[in-house]
Every structure is written in C-alpha cells, then in structure tokens.
Amino acid sequence: MKRRFAIIGGLGVLAVTYAYAYFFSGYPEAKELPLLTLYTLARISIVFLIATGFGVAVGVLAGTNRTVGRVIIPVFDVLQSIPVLGYFPLLLVTLVLAFPGLVGRELGSMVMLFTAMEWSIFFGVVGAIKGVPYTVQEAARGFGLKGRSYFRNIIAPAIVPALLSASTLAWNDGWTFDVVSEFASYGNVQYAVSGLGSFIERASSGLYPDLAAAWLGLLVMGEVVIITNQLIWHPLSDKVAKHSAHLGLHVPERIFHPFRAAAGQRRRVFGLRFRVELLNRARVKYGFSTKLMAGVFLAGLAIIAGTFTLSDVVPEFSVVGDALEGLNLAALPIDALLTLARMTVVYLGCLLLSLAVALYVTQRRSATKYFYAVYDVGRAVPYLALFPPLFATLVAFLPGGVGLEISSFFLLFMGMIWYILFNVVTAATFLPTELKEVSAVFGLRGWAMVRHVMMPAILPAIITGSILAWGGGWNVVIYSEYAKVGGKVYSMPGLGSLLDQAASSGNSALVVVYLFMISGIVILLGRLVWRRLLNKVEKRGLELS
Amino acid sequence: MRDVSKSYTNGGTVLALKEVNFEVGKDEFVCIIGPSGCGKSTLLRIIAGLDQSFSGQVLFQGNRISRPSSRITMVFQTFALLPWKTTLENVQIPLEVNDVGRAEARERALRYLTMVHLNGFEDAYPHDLSGGMKQRVGLARALALNPDVLLLDEPFSSLDELTAKDLRVQLLKILSDPTLPTNDFLMITHNVEEAVMMADRVVVLSPRPGRVLGELRVDVPRPRFEHLRDPKFFDTVDRLMEMLSSDPSA
Numbered sequence: 001m002k003r004r005f006a007i008i009g010g011l012g013v014l015a016v017t018y019a020y021a022y023f024f025s026g027y028p029e030a031k032e033l034p035l036l037t038l039y040t041l042a043r044i045s046i047v048f049l050i051a052t053g054f055g056v057a058v059g060v061l062a063g064t065n066r067t068v069g070r071v072i073i074p075v076f077d078v079l080q081s082i083p084v085l086g087y088f089p090l091l092l093v094t095l096v097l098a099f100p101g102l103v104g105r106e107l108g109s110m111v112m113l114f115t116a117m118e119w120s121i122f123f124g125v126v127g128a129i130k131g132v133p134y135t136v137q138e139a140a141r142g143f144g145l146k147g148r149s150y151f152r153n154i155i156a157p158a159i160v161p162a163l164l165s166a167s168t169l170a171w172n173d174g175w176t177f178d179v180v181s182e183f184a185s186y187g188n189v190q191y192a193v194s195g196l197g198s199f200i201e202r203a204s205s206g207l208y209p210d211l212a213a214a215w216l217g218l219l220v221m222g223e224v225v226i227i228t229n230q231l232i233w234h235p236l237s238d239k240v241a242k243h244s245a246h247l248g249l250h251v252p253e254r255i256f257h258p259f260r261a262a263a264g265q266r267r268r269v270f271g272l273r274f275r276v277e278l279l280n281r282a283r284v285k286y287g288f289s290t291k292l293m294a295g296v297f298l299a300g301l302a303i304i305a306g307t308f309t310l311s312d313v314v315p316e317f318s319v320v321g322d323a324l325e326g327l328n329l330a331a332l333p334i335d336a337l338l339t340l341a342r343m344t345v346v347y348l349g350c351l352l353l354s355l356a357v358a359l360y361v362t363q364r365r366s367a368t369k370y371f372y373a374v375y376d377v378g379r380a381v382p383y384l385a386l387f388p389p390l391f392a393t394l395v396a397f398l399p400g401g402v403g404l405e406i407s408s409f410f411l412l413f414m415g416m417i418w419y420i421l422f423n424v425v426t427a428a429t430f431l432p433t434e435l436k437e438v439s440a441v442f443g444l445r446g447w448a449m450v451r452h453v454m455m456p457a458i459l460p461a462i463i464t465g466s467i468l469a470w471g472g473g474w475n476v477v478i479y480s481e482y483a484k485v486g487g488k489v490y491s492m493p494g495l496g497s498l499l500d501q502a503a504s505s506g507n508s509a510l511v512v513v514y515l516f517m518i519s520g521i522v523i524l525l526g527r528l529v530w531r532r533l534l535n536k537v538e539k540r541g542l543e544l545s
Numbered sequence: 546m547r548d549v550s551k552s553y554t555n556g557g558t559v560l561a562l563k564e565v566n567f568e569v570g571k572d573e574f575v576c577i578i579g580p581s582g583c584g585k586s587t588l589l590r591i592i593a594g595l596d597q598s599f600s601g602q603v604l605f606q607g608n609r610i611s612r613p614s615s616r617i618t619m620v621f622q623t624f625a626l627l628p629w630k631t632t633l634e635n636v637q638i639p640l641e642v643n644d645v646g647r648a649e650a651r652e653r654a655l656r657y658l659t660m661v662h663l664n665g666f667e668d669a670y671p672h673d674l675s676g677g678m679k680q681r682v683g684l685a686r687a688l689a690l691n692p693d694v695l696l697l698d699e700p701f702s703s704l705d706e707l708t709a710k711d712l713r714v715q716l717l718k719i720l721s722d723p724t725l726p727t728n729d730f731l732m733i734t735h736n737v738e739e740a741v742m743m744a745d746r747v748v749v750l751s752p753r754p755g756r757v758l759g760e761l762r763v764d765v766p767r768p769r770f771e772h773l774r775d776p777k778f779f780d781t782v783d784r785l786m787e788m789l790s791s792d793p794s795a
Contacts, residue, residue, distance in 0.1 A: 437595055438625040440613045442639035442686070452638055456629035540628045540672055 003230055010227040017220055027213040029199060033220055040182070040195035041224065043106075044174045047113040051121055051170060054114075056163065059125025060155060073126065078296055080119040081522055083474035084177075086515040088112050089186045089503040096191060109193045112181035117170035124166030128159040161240050168233040172380055175225050179385040180479065187506025196221050197385060204388030206486035211396075214389035225380045294523050300516050326502070326510055331493075336517065339481070339494040343473050346412040347420075350469065351462070354421045358428035358458070359450070368429060375422055383414035384479055392485045400490040408480040408492065415476035416469035423465030427458040463533050470525065474518060495521075549601035550754075551587055560754040561587050562599070567748050567757055569694070574720070574730040576740035578785065579750030585733040586622075588755065589698050592731065593619050605694070615643045618687040619696040623703055624679040626671040626686075632658065633667040636686045643690060657685040660719060677708040684716065688727055695720075697732035701739065713742060714770045721767070737789070741781045742769045749788045759788050 021030040029036075062069040091111060096104035132154060140154050182197035183190070192198040196217055203214035361367050387407055394403035435457060439449050481497035482504075483490045489504075491497040495518055502510035551562040561584040569575045579585050590596040591603055594613040603610045605617065626635050633654055640650035658664060661681035671679055680700060687695055700716070701709035720730060734740050740747045741763055749758045765778050772778055 434621065434623055434625045435627075437590070437593075437619075438621065438627075440595055441593055441617075441619045442690070443613070443615055443642050444639070445642075448638075448642045452630070453627065456627070459629075540670055 003234065007227060007230050010223060010230060014220065014223045014227065017216065017223065021213075021216050021220075025213060025216065027203070027208050029203075030213045030216055033196075033199070033217065036194060036196050036199050036217075037220060037224060039193075040178055040197060040221075043110065043193075043195060044113060044171070044178065047110050048117060048167070048171060048174060050110075051114050051117040052163070052167065055118055055121030055125055055166070056159070059122045059159070060129065060151070062122075063126045063129030064155070069126070076119065076122055079115075080123075081471065081526070082515070082519050083471075083478055083522075084112065084115045085180060085475045085478040086499060086511075086518055088115075088180065089184055090508060090511055092184055092191055093186050093508075102193070105191050105193050108184075108191065109181040113174050113177060116173045116177035116181070120166040120169045120173065121163065124162040125159050128162035129155060131162075132158045164233075164237055164240050168229075168237060171228065171233065172225065172382075175221065175380075175382040176384050177475075178221070178382060179388070185484075186503055189506075196224075200385050201388050204392040205484055206392075211389055211392050214392065218385055218389055221382055221385055222380075225382060226377070229376075229380055294527070297516065297519055297523055300512075301520075304513060304516065326505075326507060327513060332498075332517070335493050335498055336495045336521065339477055339496055340521070342408065342494070343412060343470070343477065346409060347416055347466070347469065347473070350413065350417045350420050351424075351466070353417070354424040354465070357421060358425045359454075361425055362428050362431070362454075371425060375418065375425075378414075379418045379422070381414065383411060384476070386414065387411050387480050388483070391480075391483050391490075395485055395490065400488075401492055404481070404483060404490050404492045407483075408476075411476050411480045412473055415472040419468040419472065420462070420465035423461040424458055427461030428454060431457055459533075460537050463530060463537065467526075467530050470522075474522065478518075546588075546592075547602040547604070549588070549591065549599055549603060551584065551591065551596070551599040563754040563756045564601070565750075565755065565757055567760065569729060569731055572728045574732070574743060574745045576744035576747045577731070577733045577750060578735060578737060578740045578747060578789070579733075579755060580752050580789070581735060583750045583752050584755035585735075585750060586698060588750075589619070589696050589731070589733050592694075593617055593696055615639075615690045616692050617694045617696060618690050618692040619698060620680070620683045620687050620700045622699040624671070624676075624683045626679055626682055628671050631668050631670055632663060632674070632682050635671070635682055636689050639686060640689055653689050654685070657689040658682075660688075660722075661685045662715070675708070676704045677712050680704065680712060681715075684719070688719075688725070691726040693727065694729045694731060695727050697730065699734055700732070702734070702736070709739075713739065717743065717768065717770065737782050737785050741765065741778060741785065742773070747785055749785060758791065761785060761788070 018034050021027075021033045025031075058072060062072040088108075092105075092108035095108045095111065098104065099107055136154065140150060145153055178195070179197035179200055182195045183192045183201040185191065192202070200214055200217040200221065203217055204211065357371065361371050390410065391403055391407040394406055397403075398406070431454065435453055439445070439453050444452055477494065477496035478499055479496070481492050481494040482500035484504075491501060495514065499511060499514040499518070502514060546565050546567055549562055549565040550560070553559045553561055565588065567575075577585055577588065587596065591599055592610065594610045594617065597611065610617070627638075630638065633651070636654035636657060637650045640653060641647060645653065655664075655667065658667060661684055663678060663681055663685065666674065666678065671682070674682065680703075683700075701712060704712065719725070720727075732740075732743060744763055746760060746762050748760045750756065751758050761781065761784060763781055765772050765775060765781060769778075
C-alpha cells in the first residue's frame, strides 16, 4: 500500500516536473524532457538486458567450467579494476572511427553503460554458483542431474537472488554513469547522443543563460531512478528475500531476531542487506587477481617505454614521441599525490562517519529503519550527473578552483560513502548473537567492547566496503577534476585532470600513459593495503562479508 | 528460581518456560536436562543475566540477578572465542576488563591455560585449534575470573563423541580440584548419560513450554568415570529416561 502510494506520488511529481518544463521554462530543449527520458530509459534498459544475458551466460560458464573460470575471472577482474572513465574516450573514438556517425556514438554510449553494469552482474552470478554448498552439488550429481536439469534445478535457483541483487546495483550504476555515456569530448570533437544525461551536461556547460534547465534535468533523472526502484527492484528483492528465507538460502537466522518491527520491515531490511552482501562478497572474493594485473601493467609500461625510446630511432614511432612531449614528468608525482591525498581525506571521512553511524545504530535499534531509508535514497542518486550543474552553480559564486575542489570533494564523498556505510553498518547491526553474549558475560562493555569485539568483527566488512569505494572513487576523480563551463576550462592539479586534459587535446598516447599511471596506483594499493588486510582476516578464519 | 516464565512473540505468542522452580545449593553440580527446544538455553541465559524479559524471580545469594556479572560466568556450546585474539588474549582480556592488573591478568591466564593443558598454545589463534582445545580455552576463560557459579551451556555437544568423552573426564578432574575457587556448577545438556556422569543432582524439564518434571539426586560414587559400568549408573539413567518420557500434561 505504502509502496503503491510512493509510486503514484512519484509519477505525479514527475508529471508536474514535465508540465513545469513545458509551460513555464523558456528553454526549447526542456520541452522535450519526456522524450529525452524515454531515450535514456530505452538505452539503459536495452543495455541492461544485454548485460544481464551476457553476465548470466558467461558467469555460468565461468562458474561451472573450471578452465574457463580460470581465464575469464582474472581478466574480468582486471577490467573491473581499471577505472572505466579512463579508457572510455579512447574506446569511443575507436568505435566512432569504425562506425561513423550516430551508430558509432550510440554504440560507444552503450558500451560505456555496459561496462558500468556488467561487473556486478557477472561477479554476482559467479559468486552464487561458487556458493552452492558442496553437499548439494554432490547430492545433485548423485541423483543424476546433468546439463540442462542441473542448470534448471541447481544453478538457476542459486543465481536468482544474486542476479536480482546485482541487477539493482547495475541499474543504479547505469543511471549514475549515464551522463558520461551520453556526452564526451575528445580533441575538439563532442560526441553526444540524445538523452537526459547529455541534456544535463549541455545545459550545465552554457547552453542556456541560467542553470535552471540543468537542475530540472537532474530532478527528472532522480525521479525516474526512484520510481523504477520502487516499481521494479524493491518488490522483486523483497519477494526473493522472502522466498530465500523459506528455502533457508543464505539467511543467517539471527537476522530475524534483533528487530521487533513488523515482519514487512524485517523483510525490507533483509532484502537490502541481501542485495549488496552477496555481490560485494563475490566481487572481492573471486576477483582481486593483482598478480595478473601487475603483469598486464608491467607489459604495458614496457611497451610505452619501448615506443618512447624507439621514437628517436625509428621514424614511424616519432608521432608517439611527439605526443609524449607533453608529458611533464616532474609534475606527475605531485599531481598523483594530490589526487591520492584528496581521495584519502574523503575516504577517511567516510570511514569515520560510517563507524559513528554504526555505533549509533547499534545503540538505538529504532534508528535502523531510518538508516536503511536514507541509504536507499542516497545510493540511488546518480551522483555523476550531479557534478555538471553543481559545479556550474558554484562557479557563479566562487573562484573556479575553489568551486571545483568543493564539487570534486562532494562527488568523491557520494561515490565512496555508500559502499562503506552499508557494509559497516550492516555488519555492526548483525553482529553474531554469540559475540554479543560473550561480551556481556565477560564484562566487555563500552570502549572495550568496541575495541576487542566490534571493530575486529566488522573488519572484513570495512575491507570489502573500502575496496569497492576506492574503485568508485577513481572514476569520480577522473570525472571531477576538470570541467568546461561556458567555453571556459577549469581544472585542478591532479592525475584525473591530467588525463582529462590529454583527452580534451586528443592526445591518445598521453591518455594511455596516464591511464597506466592510475592503474599502477590501483594495483599498488591493492597489493600493499587491501591484499594484506584480506590475508590477515583470512588467517583468522573469518568470512568476508 | 521462583516461578520463572518466559514467552516469545514470533507472529503469535510462544510460551517457552512455564513456572520453573529450582535451587542450586552451595558446592553443588546441577544438571538440567530436557528435549530440544524445551527452553534450557533460555533458562541459562536468564541466570547469566543476559535475558531480563521474563516473569518470576531469579535470586543469587538472596539478590535479584539484573545483569551479567563476573561472579557468574559461562562456557558456550559453540565456544564463542574471539577469532581475532590469541588463546592467551582470549583468557586475559576479560580479566583486564574486570579490573585485574595487566601483569596479574597475564599470570592468571597462563595458570588457567596450564590447568586445561594448553601450555604451549598461548599464541595460537582459535582458527588453528581443534574443537576440544577451543572448548578448553572457553573453560579457562570462564574459570580464570574466579566466579562463584560456572554455567555450562551444552559444552560437549559441538564436539565429536571421542573428544567429548575425554573432555568430560578432564573437566571433572579440573572442577574437583580443591584449590579451585569456583564450586557451584550448572550445566544444561540433552544427553542423559552425560548428566549422570557429571552432576550431583539432575533437574528434568518437559518439552515446550519447559516445566520442571522432577529432579533426582545422583548416588553414583565419584570419580564417576570409574563407575560408568555400575548398575547404579544405569539405574539412574533409566529413571531419568522415565521422567523425561512422563509428561503429566500429555
């Protein structure tokens, strides 16, 4: 009932927004907002279906066939670790060269959306298949289930919950990356396809004398995300959560105890936890092949260095050599450090905030439902689309550099916080009963409880959340350190803006170099920080959650 | 325990315990037996001060139990060790938290680990210990606080039978040590032979809602592991079995 009300209300608000844009705004393109919404909705839906089909097919193959899995999982892991926004411009240009005109642009946009959606689905499916208990696999084989019957009776039921949880994330990720997928510039050429995202981007960069149209576009996008979540994903995940609970699938029994609230609320909280948990675990557990990544990285570096060295000797390579002239090696470490510093500051802030919220929620159970409500809305905000209008608005009041720093920090926050917050709060809320009892019996209260029990218990969740948050953070950095408004270019010192500048001047060789720099840092962080922490956690026999 | 009743709301209202009355005397080992789901564990949690939403009275040396205290500690069915702490830390930290100085806490922890034959494993993590060893850490942790009462929540049921058999004998040896400050024990189990082997007195609970069906003093001489083939032992087991199957309300 409540949900129906929310959907009808949401559609009503959307209609009012359209009507306002049509009758009262003076912007010709704003009148077409419903049409633009349809374009974007259609594009995201089509790519979503393709990504789901591909994810299931390849995921099942990788999950059931050991040889295939050994090849595909690490490769996909490498792909998911490289920030997609780093290589998107190159990919787009290649596609437009291969398929000139609208076809190439549409294809580029769809490939971008596909990359934003695919990894969640693929790793969700693989994780679910690998999560089928060994005894069940043996029993199935014992009863002669093979091929199609094995798929229908074992694999399919196992992947449905994970697939749903992944789909929700993929859908939201698609909307988040929509603004980038619909509008990109490389060299002096702009590549745009019609839709909400490109509307927001263009309205923010000086299409109209004021920014009302941009905010209007963002409003419409936010409304559509919320409505589709309410209409499709929430009911589905509640249903599957309920169903899985009946089947005893992946449902630690304790989840149903701490809440005195009505069964519906419990299911809701469970549904949410469920959606993200399976996926996070799969992504971190079955991914993380830093060795292969390091190999790819070093090979790439060798090629770049080789080309650079040869460019003086072999005339064919001199083009690359000239392109790399723009590389300022002295500034590079400083820019890299600045970007890392920004990310670290925001990351630590997110971590502290998450821990504080986790402590608060464990003290006051009644706060849980508000937490999940906020999470639900916050996670759905297509934050990348927030950047163009936010920056364009700020730059009207503040010096460009300050405006960009503020927007970038805010965007980083939005890109990182939800992963950490959700993982940490959920882990703290669902602390095993046994641990709570043992703390009570042996007098571990207050700080002693936090230090000796809670913090180590939620460490796996902190690591999982952190890995995912940093992954999101890199994309934000690339997107938000550089902006064009009203023909004026704003940039702040950092690795992301170096990459953007290279792309904006159409210097592919430089883009590749910066992309390798970023990938190198991602790999180093993975090996030096996350892999070590994961090893430590695994040594204690703890489960990743 | 005076007229202790407890109900859950889980959709409808489920009565878990109904007017339970019994006492544990000084220097006594009491076992509570009953079928699965009869509320034994709930009963133990009420005594430990972990569960306060019940009706009736639970008194400890004349005072109401309103929260957990270091005078009543517990050994858990699933060991409940902190996986991220070493064996030594698992025993030592509760001591420090309960205002025992660091040096003394360490010394006492080592002493109790030696008592449960775990010297040499101080720096091992629970993950690397066998089930029997983990439960011995749990025992050392609970005894090191020198509680007045030790609660044992099915301490052998997560172990294989051979390990459990060994550990029962060891536990009885440790608990009968005259220098041990703790002398009151309350254990719950669904294993009748185990109850007869360990307890001075056995309290029998009915299926849900748990009520006291009766109690029996165990007359088998100690050390019991030398009398496991005595007719008296089998006789006591038979009588307890009879009590368990007699449900006056049925």
